[in-house]
Each structure stands twice: as C-alpha cells, then as structure tokens.
Amino acid sequence: MKSCHRSSGWLPSRLPVALLVGLFWLNSAPAQQPPALPPDESPLPLLRTAYTPREGAPMPVIQMAQGRDGLLWMSSSQGLFSFDGLRFERFVARDGPQLPADTPLSLAVDAEGALWLGFRFGGVYRVRDGRVTAFVEGLPMRSVVVLAPGPGGALWAGTTAGLYRLQGRRWQPVTAADGAPLPTRERGIVVDRQGALWLLSRARLFRAAPGGGPLVLYQTGRGDTGLLLDPQGRAWWADNDRLWLLDGSGRSMPQGRPPSWPVALERAQLVWMDRLGYAWAADRDGLLRLALDDLLRHLDDPRHPVPVQRLPLNAEEVNVGVSMLDDREGNVWLSTYHRFEKLQLRRLQALQREGRAMADVALAADGQGDLWLSSMTDGLLRWRGGELRQLRPHVNIEAGSLLAVPDGMVWLSSAGGWRQGPAGLQALPPLLPGTPLKPQALARHDGALWASLAGLGLYRLSGDRWLAGPGVSGLPEGPALSLWEDERDATLWLGYVQQGAWSLRAGRLQHWSVEQGLDVGHVLVFAPGARGFWVGGSEGVAWFDGQRFHRLGSASGQDLRGVSGLVETPEGELWLHGASGVIRVSAAEVGALRADPRHVPVLEVFNADDGLVGRANTLRPLRTAARTGDGRLWFATELGLFWLDPARLARNAQPPQAQIRALRSDGRTLDLRRPQLQTGARSLQVDYTAAGLTQPGRLKFWFRLVGQDGDWQAAGTRRQAFYTNLAPGSYRFEVFAENEDGVRGPPAQVELQIPAALWQTPLFRVLLALLAAGLLWGLYRLRLRNLARLLALRLEARLLERGRIARDLHDHLLQEVQALLLRLHVAVSGMGPADPQRERLETLLDEVERVVGHTRDQVSSLRQPLAAPLQLFESLRTLGEGLATQSRTTFEARLEGQPATLPPDIAEELHAVAREALRNAFQHAGGRKVQLVLRCAGAGCELTVQDDGVGFDPGEAPADKSDHWGLVGMRERAERIGATLRWQRLESGGTRVTVWWGEGSLG
Missing domain, CATH: 2.60.40.10 (Immunoglobulins)
Structure with missing residues (x-):
C-alpha cells in the first residue's frame, strides 16, 4: 500500500452506528427483492464474494495492503495474515524475532516492497524476506494509526500522541510551527505525487513541502473525515460539509447544492478512491460509487451530473467500521467487523427490469440487431440501443418461442401467437382455440411458419390456416425439440430426442444420426457458421461441413453437455451455452478445427465466478444464446438474462508471481x-x-x-x-x-543440495568396485583351483587306468605273444636251411617281433604319458618313419619354435589326432610325400599333416567307421580339448590337416 487511499480505516465518526449496520447482505440476508433505487442511482455491477472465519478469514480485518508479490496482507486482532486468493496464512518469521503479540492497526508497503506495521500499544516493525526488524527507538508507547511511505525512503508514522518521521533507525517527532504535537487518526496522512506531505490533525490541515520542509497550516475545516489520494496522486480532503481538491485552487464541492448533485451524496461522506478512477462514499443505506471524472467535471461546472451506483447494506448485521483496498488486478476488497468481501468486475452482466431478474426468458435477435424477449412475468419485450421496452404486457403465460422474420418477429405462446411488424403487434390465426399450447420451436420454410408443440407435434401456418403435420412422410411421430432453416440452401433442420436430426429440402427428407457423425444426444439447437453450421445437444456439440458431422472435443476437459445456445461471431469465435456455463472457442481454434476436424480445441469457460447465475434450459424455452447488432452476446438461464461484449471483455493482464x-x-x-x-x-x-x-x-x-x-x-x-x-x-x-x-x-526458483552418504560417494563406489573385482577374482581363482583339482583327479584316475591296461598288456598279451615267438623260433630252428618255408617264417617272425616291440613301446607310453611337445614330435616322427618303411611314400618331419610343456591329456589327444591323419595320408592319399610339422609358440601348439596325393574332401568321407576312429573320432578328440581341426584340399593336389590348440592359430 504505497498511499493510504488504497486502504481506509474506520468509517467517519459522524456516521451513526445505525448507518454502519450490515455492510454485507450476500449470505445472511433473507430472500427478498431489494428496494427500488432512486432515479439518479443504479445498482453496482460488481460480483461479490464473501469470506468468513469458516474459510479462515481473520475477523475483523483492520487494515489491508498488497505486496509486490501480489499477496494480500491484512492485520487483525489475531496478528498478520497473507491471502493468495484461496488460503489465509498467519505470518510467522522464518527465524529471529517474531512480531509482538499485539494488534497491528496500520499497514504500508514501501517502494522496496517491505511491509511496515504499526501496533496498538506502540512500535513499528518491518517485515522483509520473512524476517522481522523492530523500529521503536524514539517512538512513544501510543497507538500507531497510520504509516505513510514517501519518496526517497522516507517514512512517517501518525500516532495518537503526534507525528514522527524515521531517521535511520530512530523516530524523530514532527511538530507544528508553534511546537505543538500533531496527533492524527486513520486516513490522516497522505503524500501526494509531488512528494508533499499532508497531515490532518484536529480539523486542521497541514502541508509540508516536498523534501521534508516544515509543516505549515494550510486550511481549517469542519471535522476531519479523512485525506484521500486519487489514482493520479492528487490529494483530496473530505470534511463534514465538502470535498476539497488540494491542488491550490481552493475548489470544493458541492457549491450551493446544485440540482445535479445526487441527493444521496448530501448525507454521505467520501471514504476512499480506487485505482480504477472511482470514488467511494458511505451513507446510512450502504456504499456509493461515482466516477472521479464526473467529480472533476462537476468542480468546473456544477451543472454536470454525477451518476451514482449503490452497494446496499444489510441492516441486520451491525458493523463498527470498514476497511477498503483495491488490488492490482482491479478487485475491490471490503472488510467489516464480521465479513471480508471481494468486489470484482462481472464479465457477465445481468439485465434486470424494475430491479428484478429476468428468468426463463425466450430470446431471439432480428436482422436489425435488436433483441426480442418473452417471459411469463414480462410478456413481450424488445431491447434496442440500451433501452428495454415492453410491447405486450404480462399475461401470465409461458415464455413460448420467438422467431426472427425478415420484417419483424413472431411470438408463439400458450395463449396464442403474435407477429410484430411494421404495422405493430398483430395476432396470428388461432391454432387450437381453447387448447393451451406449449410451443417448443419455430421456423420458416417454403414461405410457411412451422411450429413444434409439446404433446401435439408439428403444425404449419400457410396463409391463414394451420395445417397439422409436416406434409411429408418419414419423420418421427411427436414434436421436434428444435427447428431451424438454413437460408443459404433453404434446408429445414429438425432435431429430435434420441433420434438425431432430419433435413428437409425441396421435399426430400434425409436422416442424420451417429453413422453420419451426429453424436450429441438430444438435438437442442442449430446455429449458422461461416462454413457449415453447428449443432448443440444434451451430450455435446458437432460441426457440419456439408457432408457429415464432426463432434467437438475439449483439450481442457470441459463438460460440453446440455448445450442449448450457439453463436458464431463475425470475428470467427464460437460461443456455447450449456451445463458448464458459457464457453468460448477462439477464432484460431475454430479455424484449426475446420482445417482438421480431429483437432481438439482449448476452451475458455465463464461460469458463476464470472457472474453467470443459473443453468441453460434444455427443454423450454430453447435457443438460449443470441447476438445483437452492437456485438453483445446474450445468454438466458433459468434464473436470469446475462450479456457480455467480447470486444470489451475484462482481462487480467497481471502476471501471477x-x-x-x-x-x-x-x-x-x-x-x-x-x-x-x-x-x-x-x-x-x-x-x-x-x-x-x-x-x-x-x-x-x-x-x-x-x-x-x-x-x-x-x-x-x-x-x-x-x-x-x-x-x-x-x-x-x-x-x-x-x-x-x-x-x-x-x-x-530455489537451489537444493542433497549431500551424499558415505555409500553414495565416488570413493565408496571405487572401493566397492575394487572389492567386487577382488571378490570376482577370488571366485575365479577358487574356481580354477577346483577345476585343477578335478582335472588332477581325473588325470590320476586316467593314469591309473592306463597303468592297469599296461600291466594287463604286459602280463598277458605280451607274455603270451612272447611265448608264441619262442615256440615259433624253436620250430624254425628245427627246419632245414634249405626249407623254402624257413625264410618266409623268419620274415614273419621279424615282423611279429617288430609289432611286439612297438606294442611294448605303447605299453611303456601308457605308463609314462607324453609331457612335452618334443616327446610328442619324436613319437609322431617314429610313427611316420615306420609307416614310410611299409610303402613307397617318403616321410619328412619338422619341429619349429620353442617347445613348452603340455598337459598330458592334451598331448595324448593331439598325438591321437595326428596319428590318424598320418595313417590316412599313407594308406589313402596315394602320394609320393607326407610332411609332419609341429610349431610351438608360447602356450600354443599347431600340428600339420600334409600330403601330395589325390586330395581329400571330408564331406565325401563316411561320418563314422566301426574299426577305427575315423573323422568323427578326430573331431571329437579336438573338441574335447578345445582344439580347432581343419581339412583343406590343396589346389596343387593333396590334403592338409591342421589342428591347433592354445591361444589362436599359429599358422
């Protein structure tokens, strides 16, 4: 609150308590019609919202101020509270000292946004950034009733003991020229736009020049009602008789009580001026609002009228004062002893007649831009140019239905029908004499008037005769809910309950339902559009593009049910009236919908928070929305008639903080x-x-x-x-x-820091990773040890088995063969030298002895397995040389690299694979040369057997043989030890067999 005109204190003491009875009648007033206002007064067109202790309001609110953040601050006997529009919250300092347990009587906001409070028992405190600072030095323990910030950080405090100014952290007294103290009261100090200080003390007005000059007596008046500031920063003084503009001209009002001066203002006192340019006064009947521009014009010309708008009081609720404030969004806040109330601009204004709401009205706009209305209590009316005129008085009948025709209006009600044209109001031919009618809808088609009557069905007025029925077959029995003719193609549209719609053109009838996209429930209203038309129903809204209907969605989730009013404006906006209130679809959203019927538009809703009271009718009367020539949109509910002007719609331009x-x-x-x-x-x-x-x-x-x-x-x-x-x-x-x-x-925004626990730090993660790696390494080593032990056990068992086999071969087979050899030697030695069989037998004996020797070597190898590549190489070379002696094929063996120790089982399997390859080369290749190459490097070992024979394709060989290992055996041995075996047919002829074991290939 930068100046005290934003918040007034208690009402002037001149006003008796009876005048202050019941500022608010919103909730507690009994249901009754308000008294008629004087001719020079009109009702205040503001929407009222009351807050009570039930909503958390701290009653009574003594003073109010608005902070730079937009929050509303208020003082009460309960302390300091803030209000964000929804929730009241008591102020508690974040740390340090708290506010005293006293009642703050004055509030002010300085240029830096700090909040200043003056208390009943003395002391001034500053609240900034949630912390409290006391400024009490030099200030008496007397009530601080007003605080006035000034330019340059100046601050004045008005107390019941005198005026003080803050110098640094200490208060200095400010006295009159004669040294007398200057006690003041609420609304007793203002600082105008030039920085001059105005002080009201004991019916004397003082002024201090800008910059802190001495206080000089400016004027003496009758009473000290209060000082006010207008939105332009001009100071005003209201005494018991007049209102003075403090601009040096000495002008005041009223002068001589001119006839233009409202009677109500003669007994009222001006108490406040808001930032929207209105002055507020109080009398025994309530609050009055008048435009400041009218006051200024009246100062120059007393004949200029001063229109007054009234906010009535409720005499049942006794109040002892009022505090007022207007916020930056344009709302006015009032507080009395029992209530806290907001007055805000109504986006939807109510049209009243003789102080009464116009409920359950039928409405229609004609081609001249006038609005026609009919109701049970008011008959037929026309609104033109801001004037509401009754054409046919109240006849205690239903509102009926209205239809605009080229030269006037047709009205059909339960008592009959009338036509308003150039010749005035004329009666239509009687439809069903003696039968009360319930008109549902009206339309013109093919020069005839169509009427849908509840309980009776469709009728047509052709000339001066009413004809029953539509004149075509195929329509449902019973009345239509809605009728409308699209004048662009002379098509009559009829809407029904749960049966979609029918179109009638040139005698051709067509049905439209969900299959054609018309999924809106009961069809309540049709409305033309720039392209196609709109349909409203009990379950939604649809747009017709000329071929099919497209249902309207809502990106914001608004309820589109019960829509009985539709208007598309020349600007391209679509306005709906339904169960959720009045809904606006912007021109951009309408365009996007027509470009892509699947588009889901964003909607804007206007409801009770905007001044709309009641719901749209969904039975009778229908067509609850219309547009007049001045651009106003009209909406009829069961409780009233409301209008808004889209071009002048009040918008909140304040960005929320x-x-x-x-x-x-x-x-x-x-x-x-x-x-x-x-x-x-x-x-x-x-x-x-x-x-x-x-x-x-x-x-x-x-x-x-x-x-x-x-x-x-x-x-x-x-x-x-x-x-x-x-x-x-x-x-x-x-x-x-x-x-x-x-x-x-x-x-x-706020910065946050979440410290890491020990187990969340990078060092802990590294240590955890190392621990996991060590654990995995230990598990790996343990696994290797177990595998090694298992292999050792298996090798030991294998060696034991080999030893057993070797013993059996030596003790049985070799011994028996050796015994046979001895017997053969004995037999051969008994043969003569010339015996032809002796030489052959000796040759066989030599061969058998060689086999026995070879078998003895094999038995020896079983006892002592191959332990090194050198042994492997020597064994294979011996084998190859032996095979070469039995054929004409030459043999060559070569060792390359540095031999390393091989596991015995690995060496045995490599030996068996190479042995099979050598035997195949000597027995089947048919070549001239067989080569054996053993290459060793590090932990790897590669054996190659190559011949220059006919070549060999493993795909052509049998997969298995019963008398030797064959190729399958070679593969199985290689796979068992993890070796790689490969056959290769050489282009030059021959075959190369390669087997390698260890880390990759060495070839």
Whole structure:
C-alpha cells in the first residue's frame, strides 16, 4: 500500500452506528427483492464474494495492503495474515524475532516492497524476506494509526500522541510551527505525487513541502473525515460539509447544492478512491460509487451530473467500521467487523427490469440487431440501443418461442401467437382455440411458419390456416425439440430426442444420426457458421461441413453437455451455452478445427465466478444464446438474462508471481535461504503458490526439478510437488503460474543440495568396485583351483587306468605273444636251411617281433604319458618313419619354435589326432610325400599333416567307421580339448590337416 487511499480505516465518526449496520447482505440476508433505487442511482455491477472465519478469514480485518508479490496482507486482532486468493496464512518469521503479540492497526508497503506495521500499544516493525526488524527507538508507547511511505525512503508514522518521521533507525517527532504535537487518526496522512506531505490533525490541515520542509497550516475545516489520494496522486480532503481538491485552487464541492448533485451524496461522506478512477462514499443505506471524472467535471461546472451506483447494506448485521483496498488486478476488497468481501468486475452482466431478474426468458435477435424477449412475468419485450421496452404486457403465460422474420418477429405462446411488424403487434390465426399450447420451436420454410408443440407435434401456418403435420412422410411421430432453416440452401433442420436430426429440402427428407457423425444426444439447437453450421445437444456439440458431422472435443476437459445456445461471431469465435456455463472457442481454434476436424480445441469457460447465475434450459424455452447488432452476446438461464461484449471483455493482464512457500524433506522443514537436505534424504515436498485474487481457482502451475525432470510438469491447480528417491547432487526447483486469461508470470526458483552418504560417494563406489573385482577374482581363482583339482583327479584316475591296461598288456598279451615267438623260433630252428618255408617264417617272425616291440613301446607310453611337445614330435616322427618303411611314400618331419610343456591329456589327444591323419595320408592319399610339422609358440601348439596325393574332401568321407576312429573320432578328440581341426584340399593336389590348440592359430 504505497498511499493510504488504497486502504481506509474506520468509517467517519459522524456516521451513526445505525448507518454502519450490515455492510454485507450476500449470505445472511433473507430472500427478498431489494428496494427500488432512486432515479439518479443504479445498482453496482460488481460480483461479490464473501469470506468468513469458516474459510479462515481473520475477523475483523483492520487494515489491508498488497505486496509486490501480489499477496494480500491484512492485520487483525489475531496478528498478520497473507491471502493468495484461496488460503489465509498467519505470518510467522522464518527465524529471529517474531512480531509482538499485539494488534497491528496500520499497514504500508514501501517502494522496496517491505511491509511496515504499526501496533496498538506502540512500535513499528518491518517485515522483509520473512524476517522481522523492530523500529521503536524514539517512538512513544501510543497507538500507531497510520504509516505513510514517501519518496526517497522516507517514512512517517501518525500516532495518537503526534507525528514522527524515521531517521535511520530512530523516530524523530514532527511538530507544528508553534511546537505543538500533531496527533492524527486513520486516513490522516497522505503524500501526494509531488512528494508533499499532508497531515490532518484536529480539523486542521497541514502541508509540508516536498523534501521534508516544515509543516505549515494550510486550511481549517469542519471535522476531519479523512485525506484521500486519487489514482493520479492528487490529494483530496473530505470534511463534514465538502470535498476539497488540494491542488491550490481552493475548489470544493458541492457549491450551493446544485440540482445535479445526487441527493444521496448530501448525507454521505467520501471514504476512499480506487485505482480504477472511482470514488467511494458511505451513507446510512450502504456504499456509493461515482466516477472521479464526473467529480472533476462537476468542480468546473456544477451543472454536470454525477451518476451514482449503490452497494446496499444489510441492516441486520451491525458493523463498527470498514476497511477498503483495491488490488492490482482491479478487485475491490471490503472488510467489516464480521465479513471480508471481494468486489470484482462481472464479465457477465445481468439485465434486470424494475430491479428484478429476468428468468426463463425466450430470446431471439432480428436482422436489425435488436433483441426480442418473452417471459411469463414480462410478456413481450424488445431491447434496442440500451433501452428495454415492453410491447405486450404480462399475461401470465409461458415464455413460448420467438422467431426472427425478415420484417419483424413472431411470438408463439400458450395463449396464442403474435407477429410484430411494421404495422405493430398483430395476432396470428388461432391454432387450437381453447387448447393451451406449449410451443417448443419455430421456423420458416417454403414461405410457411412451422411450429413444434409439446404433446401435439408439428403444425404449419400457410396463409391463414394451420395445417397439422409436416406434409411429408418419414419423420418421427411427436414434436421436434428444435427447428431451424438454413437460408443459404433453404434446408429445414429438425432435431429430435434420441433420434438425431432430419433435413428437409425441396421435399426430400434425409436422416442424420451417429453413422453420419451426429453424436450429441438430444438435438437442442442449430446455429449458422461461416462454413457449415453447428449443432448443440444434451451430450455435446458437432460441426457440419456439408457432408457429415464432426463432434467437438475439449483439450481442457470441459463438460460440453446440455448445450442449448450457439453463436458464431463475425470475428470467427464460437460461443456455447450449456451445463458448464458459457464457453468460448477462439477464432484460431475454430479455424484449426475446420482445417482438421480431429483437432481438439482449448476452451475458455465463464461460469458463476464470472457472474453467470443459473443453468441453460434444455427443454423450454430453447435457443438460449443470441447476438445483437452492437456485438453483445446474450445468454438466458433459468434464473436470469446475462450479456457480455467480447470486444470489451475484462482481462487480467497481471502476471501471477509464483512463490515457494515451504520445503520439507522426511518430515523436516528446510530453510528456504540455504536449503540442504539431510544425508540420505528419501523424500522432498515443495509447497508453492501465487497470488491470483480474481480467479484463484483457475490459476495453473508448471514446475520442474532441474537435474531430475527433463521438461516442465503440468500441475494444474495443485500447489504442491513431491519427489522421492533423489540421488545426491545439486538441483534447482522452478515453478511458474498462469492466470485465468493465459498470462504467465516469471518462475520462482530455489537451489537444493542433497549431500551424499558415505555409500553414495565416488570413493565408496571405487572401493566397492575394487572389492567386487577382488571378490570376482577370488571366485575365479577358487574356481580354477577346483577345476585343477578335478582335472588332477581325473588325470590320476586316467593314469591309473592306463597303468592297469599296461600291466594287463604286459602280463598277458605280451607274455603270451612272447611265448608264441619262442615256440615259433624253436620250430624254425628245427627246419632245414634249405626249407623254402624257413625264410618266409623268419620274415614273419621279424615282423611279429617288430609289432611286439612297438606294442611294448605303447605299453611303456601308457605308463609314462607324453609331457612335452618334443616327446610328442619324436613319437609322431617314429610313427611316420615306420609307416614310410611299409610303402613307397617318403616321410619328412619338422619341429619349429620353442617347445613348452603340455598337459598330458592334451598331448595324448593331439598325438591321437595326428596319428590318424598320418595313417590316412599313407594308406589313402596315394602320394609320393607326407610332411609332419609341429610349431610351438608360447602356450600354443599347431600340428600339420600334409600330403601330395589325390586330395581329400571330408564331406565325401563316411561320418563314422566301426574299426577305427575315423573323422568323427578326430573331431571329437579336438573338441574335447578345445582344439580347432581343419581339412583343406590343396589346389596343387593333396590334403592338409591342421589342428591347433592354445591361444589362436599359429599358422
């Protein structure tokens, strides 16, 4: 509150208590019609919202001020409270000293946004950034009734003991020229736009020049009602007789009580001026509002009239004073002892007649831009140029139906029908004499008047005769809910209950239902559009493009049921009237819908919060919306008739200032200055808000946690955000708000720090990784040890088995063969030298001895397995040389590299594979040369057997043989030890067999 005209204190003492009885009649007043206003007064067109202790209002509110953040601050006997439009919250300092347990009588907001409070028992305190600072030095322990910030950081405090000015942190008294103290009262100090200080003390007006000059007596008056500032910063003084403009001209009003001066103002006192340019006065019947421009013109010309608007009081509720404030959104706030009330601009204005609401009216707009109305209580009326005229008085009949025709209007009611044309109001031929009618809908088609009557069906007026029925077959029996002729193609449309719609053109009837897209329930209304037309029904709205219907959706989730009023304006906007209220679809959204019928538009809703009272009718009378030539849109409900002008629609241009009110983590409240969550925090709750004083329920919020959220999160109207299981690190919470008219404010933000627990630090993770690696390495070593032990056991068992086999061969087979050899030697030695069989037998004996020797070597190898590549090479070379002696094929063996120790089982399997390859080469290749090459390097070993014979394709060989290992045996041996076996047919002829074991190929 930069100047005290924004908030007035108690009502002037001149007014008796009876005058102050019941400022508000909103909720507690009994249901009764308000008394008729004097001719020079009109009702105040503001929407009233009351707040009581039930909603948390701290009653009574003594003073109010609005902070830079948009919050409404108020003082009461309960302390200091803030209000964001939804919730009242008691102020508690974040840390340090608290406000005293006393009643703050005065509030002010300085240029820096700090809030100043003056208390009943003395003392001034400043609230800034949630902290309290006391300024009490030099100030008496007397009530501080007014605080007035000035330019350059100046601050004056008016107390019941005198005036004081703050110098540094100490208050200095300010006295009159004669040194007398200057006690003041509420509304006793203002600082005008030039920086001059005006002080009212004991019916004397003082002025101090800008810059802190001495107080000089300016004028003496009758009484000290109060000082006021207008929106331009001009000072006004209201005494018991006049209102003075303090601009040096000495002008005042009224002068001589001119006839133009309203009678109500003769007994009223001006108490306040708002930022919208209105002055407010109080009398015994309520509050009066008058335009400041009219006051200024009246100063120059006393003949200029001063129109007055009245806010009535309720005499049943006794009040002892009033505090007033207007906020930056244009709302006016009033407070009395029992109530706290908001007055806001109505977007939807009610049309009344003789102080009464016009309920259950039928309406229609004609081609001249006039609005026609009919109702049970008022008969037939016409609204033209701001004037409402009754054409046929009240006849105690139903509203009926209205239809605009080229030269006037047709009205059909339960008592009959009339036509208003150039010749005036004329009666239509009687439809059903003696039968009460219930007109449902009217339309013109093919030069005839069509009427749908509840309980009777369709009738047509052709000439001066009413004809029953539509004149065509195929329509449902019974009345139509709605009728409308599309004049562009002379098509009559008829809407029915649960049966869709029918079109009638040139005698051709066509049915339209869900199959053609008409999915709106009961068809209640048709309305033309720039392209096609619109249909409203009990379950929704649809657009007809000339071929089929397209149902209208809602991106905001609004309810589109019960739509009985539709208007498309020349600007391309679509206005609906249904169960949810009045709904606006912007021209851009309508265009997008026509370009793509699947488009889901964003809708704007106007309801009780905007001044609409009651619901749209869905039976009779229908067609509850119309547009007149001046651009106004009219909406009829069961409780009244309302209008708005889309071109002058009040919009809230104030961006809402989002605020972060509290941070909580795991049940702890955090310091907003240095919010740091505890180590290992599992949850985070952020409470935020924004001041939305006009339509707080329509504020929408978006938030995000930078470092966690990838994009903004739409919170709707919710004012809390929750997070769980956040990782340690730095975060930034941001939130912004959007008001009811789509204006977004700047984001509020707070930096957060979540410290890491020991187990969440990088060092711990490294140690954990090392521990895991060590554990895996230990498991790997343990596994290797177990495998080695298992292999050793298997090798030991194998060696034992080999030893057993060797013993059996030696003890049985070799011994028996050796015994046979001895017997053969004996037999051969007994043969003569010339015996031809002796030489052959000796040759066989040599061969058998060689086999026995070879077998003895094999038995020896079973006892002592191959342990090195050198042994492997020598064994294979011996084998190859032996095979070469039995054929004409030459043999060559070569060892390359540095031999390393091989596991015995590996060496045995490699030996067996190479042995099979050598035997195949000597027995089947038919070549001239066989080569054996053993290459060793590190832990790898490669054996190659190559011949220059006919070549060999393993795909042509049998897969298995019963008398030797064959190829399958070679593969199985290689796979058993993890070796790789490959056959290759050489282009030059021959075959190469390669087997390698170890780390990759060496070839």
